[in-house]
Each structure stands twice: as structure tokens, then as C-alpha cells.
Amino acid sequence: MSVTYPDGHRALSHIDLEIGDGEFIALVGPSGSGKTTLLRALAGFLDPTEGSIHIQGQPVAAPGRSTPVEHRGLGMVFQQHALWPHMSVAENVAYPLKLAGVPRQQRTDRVAEVLRLVELDGMERRRPDQLSGGQRQRVALARAIVHEPRVLLLDEALSALDEPLRAWLRSQLQAMSKKLGLTVVHVTHDRSEALAVLPREVVNTV
Numbered sequence: 001m002s003v004t005y006p007d008g009h010r011a012l013s014h015i016d017l018e019i020g021d022g023e024f025i026a027l028v029g030p031s032g033s034g035k036t037t038l039l040r041a042l043a044g045f046l047d048p049t050e051g052s053i054h055i056q057g058q059p060v061a062a063p064g065r066s067t068p069v070e071h072r073g074l075g076m077v078f079q080q081h082a083l084w085p086h087m088s089v090a091e092n093v094a095y096p097l098k099l100a101g102v103p104r105q106q107r108t109d110r111v112a113e114v115l116r117l118v119e120l121d122g123m124e125r126r127r128p129d130q131l132s133g134g135q136r137q138r139v140a141l142a143r144a145i146v147h148e149p150r151v152l153l154l155d156e157a158l159s160a161l162d163e164p165l166r167a168w169l170r171s172q173l174q175a176m177s178k179k180l181g182l183t184v185v186h187v188t189h190d191r192s193e194a195l196a197v198l199p200r201e202v203v204n205t206v
């Protein structure tokens, strides 16, 4: 799979990568090496200019055909993928469940459960502008996992957290990955974080 941006910049060249069900991988690499581009292509924010992408055996991107972001069954935490500012923490996290038609009481229970997981219980009614950067990141993470996606894409999603919390959330995600067969693709600059999970070498021949 290759990606050339409209200005002619070739960001990914012949990436050939297979990620197994339930695998938890870290993508590390120098700035500008194409990590975010790869994640955005998996998510469906941009299309490969050559080649194709399959998720759970289904083609989601091939020349002339692309499955929209919301139909790829993914959870994601992207730096630009901000929280909705007019919604409370609980409403932000509940939103994917609402879209999926989950009844109100089930929504409330599940939101409470994931907010406990990211240690934000008690913050349900706050708005994003009343939270710290790390708290916002945790809300975004809670929103990404609330509907139990099969695949989770994380772009520096734990970077604003201090070490004990980051390590704890990472281990929670690893446990979820093992228990639910959740596949996690994690872009990080932090080598210790990458080494704590399974680093995979992806050669971009640009």
C-alpha cells in the first residue's frame, strides 16, 4: 500500500504489513517517517493511492473504493480527533453507544465502567474545557473503547499522561487486547513505551 499526498509528496511506499487479530503493536520511527499517515489510512481519513487495506478480512480501501470511517468498526484516539466541546465528559463517551442505538440505562452503566477504567469517575458532568490535557486524553480513550471495537488505533494517545498512569492504562489495554482479542496499533515516540509492548518493524521505502 502506498500513499502520495495531493501535493506529490510520497509519504508511504509499498507498505506490506499484516497485523494479527488480538495483536498489540507499537509503531515507532523518526519524525516524518509516515506513522500518522499509516494510521490515518487505516482509519479511513485518507485513501491509499496504490494497493489496498483489509480489516478483519474485508477490503476497506482499494483504488476507487473506500469504506467510510464510521463503518470500519474501529476505535481511535488521534490528536486532532478532539472531544466535542459542547458535550459533557459522560455525553462524549456515550456518543458512540448512542449512535449504535444502545438503550439509555445500558449506556449509563457502560460509560460509568469505562470512566472508572481511565480513573475519571466523578468527572461525568464536566466539559472538555474544564479538564487538563491528560484528562482530555483519557476521555478520548474512554470514548474509543466504550463500544468494544475490534481494532483500536492510538496516535500518541497516552503521551500527556504521567508515568504511573500511563503504565497502568497501557497494561489495561494489553489486558483488554488479550481478553477481548482487541487489536491495537499504537504510534508512539516514547521508546520505553514501545518496548513495553511489541515493537514491529515496518519498512517504508520512501
Ligand SMILES: Nc1ncnc2c1ncn2[C@@H]1O[C@H](COP(=O)(O)OP(=O)(O)OP(=O)(O)O)[C@@H](O)[C@H]1O
Binding pocket: 005, 006, 007, 009, 010, 011, 029, 030, 031, 032, 033, 034, 035, 036, 037, 038
Ligand atoms: N497533508 C499532507 N500533505 C503533504 N505531505 C504531508 C501531509 N501530511 C504529512 N505529510 C508528509 O508526509 C510525511 C509523513 O508524515 P506523518 O505525519 O505520517 O509522519 P510521522 O511519522 O507521523 O511523524 P511525527 O512523528 O513527526 O508525527 C512527512 O514528510 C510529512 O511532511
